[in-house]
Amino acid sequence: QVQLIESGGGLVQAGGSLRLSCAASGLTFSSYAMGWFRQAPGKEREFVAAISWTGGMKYYADSVKGRFTISRDNTKNTVYLQMNSLKPEDMAVYYCAADRGPIDRNSLEYDYWGQGTQVTVSS
Secondary structure, three states: OOEEEEEOOEEEEOOOOEEEEEEEEOOOHHHOEEEEEEEOOOOOOEEEEEEOOOOOOEEEOOOOOOOEEEEEEOOOOEEEEEEOOOOHHHOEEEEEEEEOOOOOOOHHHOOEEOOOEEEEEEO
16 A cells, blocks of 8 residues: 655745655655646646656756755655745645656656645744
């Protein structure tokens, strides 16, 4: 049974930082591209960042480029999202997802999803 468990969300002031983690089990982690997506109230889920199997390729949404960094540790079956200079518009539930195919921005390509972690940014 595949499980993706996110952690690290919380309340932070604008300009602050958070580091999200997503621990994976039940799959060969190093064979999956990993992605982070987010969904704010009343909005559709949107792509945030993705990383290839080895970590050699990374994609970012324009809205987070330069502020967020995705990384992975295949020895720990974990993917991370370092979020700096947070803005109120970053407030959302953040989901990690696993894609057995190559790195992708399209949520429909992802096979497994976590339950999400809430990020709240106060202005």
